[in-house]
Amino acid sequence: MAWNEPGGNKNDPWKNRGGKDQGPPDLDDVFKNLFGKFSKGGGNGGSGKSMGKLGISLLVGLLVVIWFVSGFYTIREAERGVVLRFGEFYTEVEPGLRWKPTFVDSVIPVDVQSIRDQASSGSMLTEDENVVRVQMEMQYRVVDPFRWTFAVENPETSLSQALDSAIRYVVGHSEMDDVLTDGREVTRQRVWEELQSIIEPYNMGVSIIDMNFRDARPPEEVKDAFDDAIAAQEDEQRFIREAEAYAREIEPRARGRANRMNEEAQAYKEQIILEAQGEVARFEELLPQYEQAPQVTRDRIYLETMEAVYGNTSKILVDSQNGNSMMYLPLDKIMNSSGNSSQNLRNMVPNLQVPDLQNNGRGSNNTSPSSGLRNSRFNNGGE
Known part of the structure; x- marks a missing residue:
């Protein structure tokens, strides 16, 4: 039977201690007995009184040493310390070994060099009333430890909510084809700008380093159809590039042939003109001979x-x-x-x-x- 079961159990370890019915010790009685011993020691003469003062002095000195030693702290190279004095902002400290009065100052270390990540994803409705699942990731860095600590209650949660709002706003004002295919870079840039405009009034002391468009895909039910559409668009772009390459290849040769034909035509024209001029000159030379002997000249020409x-x-x-x-x-x-x-x-x-x-x-x-x-x-x- 357990000692704390009802029914008059007498196995309670705090009862019958020393043969008496006794309960748990009282803390007030313990401290009273301790200070009573010091008082009795003082009643034994001057030596007892000095021993009591010495013990109190040692206890106070030990507490002071513990308090002083507990005030040392270290700020790492990548951090800055925000010092609060009685809960109010006091100053910022640089990296290194520092000391603060315990129970008076408190220090909040803030990492200002590391690049932090914040991701957001979800299913969103586009402007043309289609559903897409978008996943983006933001990289940022703290540039103002004080603003990061006190501008908002929870800066990381606020950043996450701001990122969600920016993504949903941009996707909601974009068409599905732009989000899934060739408009991804434009969408990423617009989300970045929208996020900057959202967090700017809060002055949270952060700087957006980069915005990554990790994934954008349609619902699983229509994924195969969209894959075919994307493949067709890629084929279209490939055919356009091949046609442009063929045009760049064939156009110079066609121009060369055209120039050659123009030059040949010009040469033929000049040849015919010169031949006609020669015939005219020849007939002009025959004219005096024809006037002198018409019949002979006609027979010779024939x-x-x-x-x-x-x-x-x-x-x-x-x-x-x-x-x-x-x-x-x-x-x-x-x-x-x-x-x-x-x-x-x-x-x-x-x-x-x-x-x-x-x-x-x-x-x-x-x-x-x-x-x-x-x-x-x-x-x-x-x-």
Whole structure:
């Protein structure tokens, strides 16, 4: 049976101590007995009184030493100390070993060099009434320990709530495609600016170092469809870049061909103009000769024209004035020969009149085989 069970249990350790019915000791009686001993010691004469004073002095000295030693503290290199005197701001202290009067001053160390993180995520409604899940992370640093400690009641909670408000405001004023695809950087920048405008009136003594857009995705029910849409947009951008690269590659070549064709056309134009001017000059030179002998000049012009026309054909002119004998010539070999085929034909057949293939039938003495052409007949393949 336990000693504290009801029913008159006599196993209570504070009862029957020393054979008497006794309860737990009283603290007032303990202190009274202690000071009574010091009083009795003082009643034994001067030595007892001095011993009592010495004990009190030692006790007070020990308490003073403990109080003095307890006042030493250390501020680390990355921290600044905010000193409060009787609960009111007193000063700020730099890193190092410091001392403060215990029970008078209190010190709150604040880290002012470390980069702190604050994340926020949640499902949000966009401007086009779609639901997206956004996760962003903020990095900040404390620049004013006093403002960080006393500007707001809980600065970390206030920052978290301000970040949530900024994200929801920006996402609520953006379309879903902008948040999920190519507008992520713009959204990140807008959230940063909105957060700055929210915390600026509070003057919390913090500086926003960076804002990271960690994730943005649609609800799981439509995730596959949005993945396909994003892949299609990426393919579109890729095709556009490939088309631009092809245009940059083909455009210089097209410009080169166009310039070459323009130059060729210009050269052809100049050639035709010069040829026409040459013909005009030639006819101007023939005009006096025509006035002197019109019929002879017409016949000569006719014969020269026919010589130029038939000089580019496969016809062979044979002089039949000395007889109508049929001649068999290796015409295929003659026509496939080089530019001296006319001279070869003249050497083979003395009476054969053919146009010169190199100078279009004109001899070196500017004469033409007009006499042979008048009384000749055209043979094609031995006819």
